[in-house]
Amino acid sequence: xSKIKCFWLxxxxxxxxxxxxxxxxxPTEIHWWxxxxxxxxxxxxxxxxxxxxxxxxxxxxxxYKGAYDEVVNAGVAAVRAGKQPHxxxxxxxxxxxxxxxxAIYPIHELMADKGYKVDWSQYLQPVLSYYMNAxxxxxxxxxxxxxxxxxxxxxxxxxAGIPMLSKDTPITWxxxxxxxxxxxxxxxxxxxxxxxxxxxxxxxxxxxHNIPFASKxxxxxxxxxxxxxNNDKVINHVARLKSWMADKRFFYGGQKYQGxxxxxxxxxxxxYIDSISGIAKLKSxxxxxxxxxxxxxxxxxxxxxQNSIIGGASLWVFKGLPKKDxxxxxxxxxxxxxxxxxxxxxxxxGYFPITLTAYDKLKADGYYEANPLQEVGIKQLTRRIPTKxxxxxxxxxxxxxxxxxxxxxxxxxxxSKTPKQAMDNAVARSNVKLREFERTYK
Amino acid sequence: xSDTLFDMIKKRSYFKSRRLPYLLILPQILVTAxxxxxxxxxxxxxxxxxxxxxxxxxxxxxxxxxxxxxIDPLYLKSILTTxxxxxxxxxxxxxxxxxxxxxxxxxxxxxxxxRTFLIWPYAIAPAISGILWLFLLHPSYGVVAIFxxxxxxxxxxxxxxxxxxxxxxxxxxxxxxxxxxxxxxxxGLQAIPHSLIEAAAMDxxxxxxxxxxxxxxxxxxxxxxxxxxxxIFSFFESFGIIHAVTQGGPGGSTNILVYKVYQDGFIGLxxxxxxxxxVVLMGLIILITVLQFKYVERKVxxxx
Numbered sequence: 132x133s134k135i136k137c138f139w140l141x142x143x144x145x146x147x148x149x150x151x152x153x154x155x156x157x158p159t160e161i162h163w164w165x166x167x168x169x170x171x172x173x174x175x176x177x178x179x180x181x182x183x184x185x186x187x188x189x190x191x192x193x194x195y196k197g198a199y200d201e202v203v204n205a206g207v208a209a210v211r212a213g214k215q216p217h218x219x220x221x222x223x224x225x226x227x228x229x230x231x232x233x234a235i236y237p238i239h240e241l242m243a244d245k246g247y248k249v250d251w252s253q254y255l256q257p258v259l260s261y262y263m264n265a266x267x268x269x270x271x272x273x274x275x276x277x278x279x280x281x282x283x284x285x286x287x288x289x290x291a292g293i294p295m296l297s298k299d300t301p302i303t304w305x306x307x308x309x310x311x312x313x314x315x316x317x318x319x320x321x322x323x324x325x326x327x328x329x330x331x332x333x334x335x336x337x338x339x340h341n342i343p344f345a346s347k348x349x350x351x352x353x354x355x356x357x358x359x360x361n362n363d364k365v366i367n368h369v370a371r372l373k374s375w376m377a378d379k380r381f382f383y384g385g386q387k388y389q390g391x392x393x394x395x396x397x398x399x400x401x402x403y404i405d406s407i408s409g410i411a412k413l414k415s416x417x418x419x420x421x422x423x424x425x426x427x428x429x430x431x432x433x434x435x436x437q438n439s440i441i442g443g444a445s446l447w448v449f450k451g452l453p454k455k456d457x458x459x460x461x462x463x464x465x466x467x468x469x470x471x472x473x474x475x476x477x478x479x480x481g482y483f484p485i486t487l488t489a490y491d492k493l494k495a496d497g498y499y500e501a502n503p504l505q506e507v508g509i510k511q512l513t514r515r516i517p518t519k520x521x522x523x524x525x526x527x528x529x530x531x532x533x534x535x536x537x538x539x540x541x542x543x544x545x546x547s548k549t550p551k552q553a554m555d556n557a558v559a560r561s562n563v564k565l566r567e568f569e570r571t572y573k
Numbered sequence: 574x575s576d577t578l579f580d581m582i583k584k585r586s587y588f589k590s591r592r593l594p595y596l597l598i599l600p601q602i603l604v605t606a607x608x609x610x611x612x613x614x615x616x617x618x619x620x621x622x623x624x625x626x627x628x629x630x631x632x633x634x635x636x637x638x639x640x641x642x643x644i645d646p647l648y649l650k651s652i653l654t655t656x657x658x659x660x661x662x663x664x665x666x667x668x669x670x671x672x673x674x675x676x677x678x679x680x681x682x683x684x685x686x687x688r689t690f691l692i693w694p695y696a697i698a699p700a701i702s703g704i705l706w707l708f709l710l711h712p713s714y715g716v717v718a719i720f721x722x723x724x725x726x727x728x729x730x731x732x733x734x735x736x737x738x739x740x741x742x743x744x745x746x747x748x749x750x751x752x753x754x755x756x757x758x759x760x761g762l763q764a765i766p767h768s769l770i771e772a773a774a775m776d777x778x779x780x781x782x783x784x785x786x787x788x789x790x791x792x793x794x795x796x797x798x799x800x801x802x803x804x805i806f807s808f809f810e811s812f813g814i815i816h817a818v819t820q821g822g823p824g825g826s827t828n829i830l831v832y833k834v835y836q837d838g839f840i841g842l843x844x845x846x847x848x849x850x851x852v853v854l855m856g857l858i859i860l861i862t863v864l865q866f867k868y869v870e871r872k873v874x875x876x877x
Contacts, residue, residue, distance in 0.1 A: 207627055572625065
């Protein structure tokens with residue numbers, strides 16, 4: 132065979148292969164690792180399916196990688212191995228670690244680079260502000276966001292002659308003291324229990340009353356931040372809860388939510404503070420009494436209480452993947468923030484819709500008239516423009532800091548320490564962690 | 574007689590090729606290297622570094638992570654907690670296992686059935702064991718907790734009382750380990766020649782005295798082995814129980830070393846500190862294992 136003939140043959144075969152390749156080109160896969168299990172996982176899949184069916188260029192593959200901490204660890208390991216997914220769901224306490232990782236493609240850049248003009252003012256500001264950097268640029272896409280509210284047992288309230296609570300105007304902590312006192316007198320075993328005590332009683336208490344949690348605007352403006360929760364107001368709040376323990380107006384049900392929730396379900400406690408995402412769980416678990424939701428109590432001196440802060444997780448985009456993939460990631464993010472996805476997400480899981488347009492649509496459709504419980508959290512979250520103090524917390528090693536606060540609070544509850552000693556110690560211990568973090572990222 | 578036949582009669586196996594033995598142990602060396610030496614070396618290296626979780630910023634900090642650990646009063650407290658916890662688990666599970674084994678050794682009917690039942694708890698995963706004990710002892714819905722409160726008039730609350738929480742995880746860990754110790758004690762008891770005990774009985778020794786003067790000393794190698802194994806178990810395997818029952822609370826009073834490594838490293842992503850903690854833990858275990866080889870191997874009688 133002559134050389135020329137051979138050349139043409141190779142060319143022909145090459146062309147044929149490349150034609151075949153493009154004719155059967157499979158869509159680019161976009162990998163999303165998440166921590167949504169059970170019914171939440173099903174909603175995630177529904178949203179993904181609707182995106183995949185809406186176009187043929189990209190195929191989002193959503194994978195459940197375990198609980199929040201496991202997903203973050205999976206992400207860390209994947210980045211180290213150079214096999215990162217496109218999108219990773221990371222919980223809010225990991226925000227600082229993700230933001231400083233150097234492994235992410237900030238969402239505001241991604242959307243701008245891919246030609247999406249997103250009107251960020253149409254998003255719920257207290258949700259966005261948690262994931263913005265100091266310059267007000269959004270670093271990750273908010274996904275599942277919740278905030279704590281107060282649940283109460285309607286039957287026990289009636290039995291003790293306590294009027295029902297407003298869904299808009301918060302009661303004061305003093306009023307809650309009277310209410311829980313009446314509950315206990317009426318024969319209920321205990322008054323108040325709270326889930327996630329650091330989040331609800333220290334972090335959110337500080338935000339609502341506009342008390343700095345940490346210096347440097349809660350850590351937004353510098354790694355040299357220090358915890359400030361040993362202020363009089365927080366100490367007094369802890370001391371009040373401790374004093375309520377004497378007659379069981381308040382009692383301790385455990386750090387997470389399972390213990391406190393079971394106390395509320397067993398009617399051992401008449402009032403229960405937990406995330407709005409507890410609504411769905413209580414609806415399925417409680418069948419022998421009726422309950423309702425009210426905003427978190429505030430201090431009598433706080434005439435204009437601030438917004439509460441969020442918990443939950445956001446979606447981070449990793450860099451270093453093929454350029455063409457990112458157009459798909461951006462398209463999926465747009466789909467995710469769209470009304471259809473957000474309304475489905477909110478209705479099915481109770482997490483907030485992240486855009487005002489979705490919220491307005493739900494209002495216009497009369498959803499909140501039929502489901503008034505779902506709106507208590509949104510109203511509490513959006514009742515004020517967030518200040519530099521109430522917009523969120525940005526701390527390194529925040530998980531350990533939460534652990535420290537939990538431990539020190541437990542030492543107050545079991546009489547080992549006074550509230551002041553405990554908060555001072557929590558600050559000192561947390562500052563060691565913050566300095567270690569600062570040194571790592573210097 | 575030819576050489577080969579002579580080799581066959583010799584008891585020891587003999588390889589002509591010098592490389593074959595190395596080839597035969599290669600798989601095991603590969604497994605150990607991959608799953609022990611490689612991660613252990615990585616851990617030691619990481620313990621001298623300050624690093625972000627993604628590994629983009631790593632600086633060598635000499636012994637800073639260790640110094641930080643040993644000036645932290647809570648870490649020292651965690652060591653003491655671990656030693657107390659391990660000691661208690663060892664005490665309860667060894668006494669329990671020995672008692673059950675002595676009794677089971679005398680059972681005449683349904684012997685294998687009884688023994689099988691007594692071994693069962695060991696087949697339960699630590700986390701499940703923790704949950705079972707939580708169901709029994711939870712202050713709100715625990716069956717036993719209600720009895721404790723009503724009969725002894727104790728305000729039982731492991732969520733807040735450190736001693737109650739410690740008691741709960743010791744029980745959950747020891748209960749599981751009683752079965753393991755039971756197996757070894759039973760084997761040890763059966764290896765003791767009957768003639769010795771019969772001779773003592775003929776000399777008029779009471780059953781209690783026979784136990785202390787004959788059975789117990791002859792069981793001592795087993796005892797030592799079981800103690801070492803139980804302590805190693807309570808250092809590591811009890812992780813599942815603590816994770817399911819107390820998560821180290823209340824106020825850090827059940828935060829044993831291995832749980833702290835997990836909390837700081839896996840949850841908190843503080844890799845330098847948790848690597849240093851793992852190295853300390855590894856050192857402790859190496860120490861215990863050295864003790865085991867030095868004292869136990871010498872004493873254990875493998876033949877009856």
